[in-house]
Amino acid sequence: MGRFVIFLFLMGIVFALPPAPPAVGVEINLLHSNNVTGYLFPCPT
Amino acid sequence: MFFDGRPKEDPKKVLAKAEIIARAYRKMDPAAMNVGDLDLYQGLDFLKKIAAGNLPLISSNLLHRKDQTPVFPPYLIREVAGVRIAFLGLLAPHLAFPGASGLEEKILVKNPVEAARETLSKISGQADLVILLSDLGMNQDAAVAQAVDGIDFILGGHEGRYLGRPIQQGKTYLFQSSGKGMYVGKLKLTMDGPPGPFLDAGKADHIMKEIQGIDRQIRYYQQPKPAQSPEHANRTLQHLNNRKARLQQELKQVKESPSKGNRFLWSLHALEVSIPEDPEVRKWIEEAGIQRD
Numbered sequence: 001m002g003r004f005v006i007f008l009f010l011m012g013i014v015f016a017l018p019p020a021p022p023a024v025g026v027e028i029n030l031l032h033s034n035n036v037t038g039y040l041f042p043c044p045t
Numbered sequence: 046m047f048f049d050g051r052p053k054e055d056p057k058k059v060l061a062k063a064e065i066i067a068r069a070y071r072k073m074d075p076a077a078m079n080v081g082d083l084d085l086y087q088g089l090d091f092l093k094k095i096a097a098g099n100l101p102l103i104s105s106n107l108l109h110r111k112d113q114t115p116v117f118p119p120y121l122i123r124e125v126a127g128v129r130i131a132f133l134g135l136l137a138p139h140l141a142f143p144g145a146s147g148l149e150e151k152i153l154v155k156n157p158v159e160a161a162r163e164t165l166s167k168i169s170g171q172a173d174l175v176i177l178l179s180d181l182g183m184n185q186d187a188a189v190a191q192a193v194d195g196i197d198f199i200l201g202g203h204e205g206r207y208l209g210r211p212i213q214q215g216k217t218y219l220f221q222s223s224g225k226g227m228y229v230g231k232l233k234l235t236m237d238g239p240p241g242p243f244l245d246a247g248k249a250d251h252i253m254k255e256i257q258g259i260d261r262q263i264r265y266y267q268q269p270k271p272a273q274s275p276e277h278a279n280r281t282l283q284h285l286n287n288r289k290a291r292l293q294q295e296l297k298q299v300k301e302s303p304s305k306g307n308r309f310l311w312s313l314h315a316l317e318v319s320i321p322e323d324p325e326v327r328k329w330i331e332e333a334g335i336q337r338d
Contacts, residue, residue: 025235025236025237026126026127026128026234026235026236027126027233027234027235027236028125028126028128028130028233028234028236029231029232029233029234030076030176030200030231030232030233030234031229031230031231031232032178032200032220032222032229032230032231032232033222033226033228033229033230034081034180034200034201034202034203034205034221034222034224034226040062040065040066040330040335040338041337041338
């Protein structure tokens with residue numbers, strides 16, 4: 001019973017750890033477009 | 046995406062165009078797509094069919110009227126290079142065409158601020174970065190940014206504003222990428238620290254451009270003109286010089302601030318007519334017998 005309790009306690013610690021932070025020095029590109037409004041053919045910019 | 050309100054347009058042609066646009070979006074494989082009010086014009090069943098065809102439609106405030114459950118996922122979380130990015134979506138409560146395809150009976154649009162708060166509380170701790178895709182328009186975007194903590198960026202729409210630089214509301218930056226698919230906005234994020242507020246890496250450039258614009262106006266008003274009173278010119282020049290001095294001070298502060306930490310760079314890129322068309326999409330258009338918009 002004692003060993004079982006220790007096991008559960010250890011499992012609790014593992015699950016309580018926060019997720020690893022994201023890597024630093026990371027570059028992410030997001031492209032955004034909106035309001036195509038039903039046009040199939042290019043509009044002049 | 047799926048709306049063409051020109052009264053003389055053939056409804057079958059409008060539907061064919063909507064389906065081609067949906068196919069083209071699937072081909073582009075977007076990370077997330079927010080539902081705007083004009084996207085509902087073909088009806089809810091059409092939009093659900095589109096979403097079932099593997100388009101990642103989201104909306105944090107579009108609900109079934111019957112039981113007030115979300116019509117689409119209220120958010121998506123994508124992991125990119127170890128960064129968990131949450132996308133939320135909002136549309137304005139007042140639909141442009143509430144009667145179209147029986148929409149009023151089927152859906153309701155929740156208050157955007159409440160919906161944003163509720164969705165953020167659901168995803169608490171699950172994302173390093175929160176981006177709101179918005180069809181609210183700039184004024185309502187600013188209201189959401191002011192009322193709701195935790196949104197890093199709002200990529201807005203509905204109005205099609207050309208914004209070469211963001212508008213800052215507290216710790217949230219607001220953008221729009223023009224309209225009609227003429228431009229694509231590129232938001233380049235550099236994460237050099239733990240999740241937290243971002244700095245605008247383009248701020249110095251924006252300020253310098255504004256100073257150059259003021260210099261042009263100063264040169265204009267310095268030249269005597271017959272129709273212009275000297276008093277008016279002097280007042281204007283004083284105002285311009287004061288503005289220039291404030292900007293120069295701001296520029297100095299920006300240049301002296303640390304360049305490390307989380308930062309972003311925003312730019313708009315024209316989708317010029319000269320850019321080659323995708324031959325497969327071109328073929329879909331030809332097969333549908335559509336020759337012009």
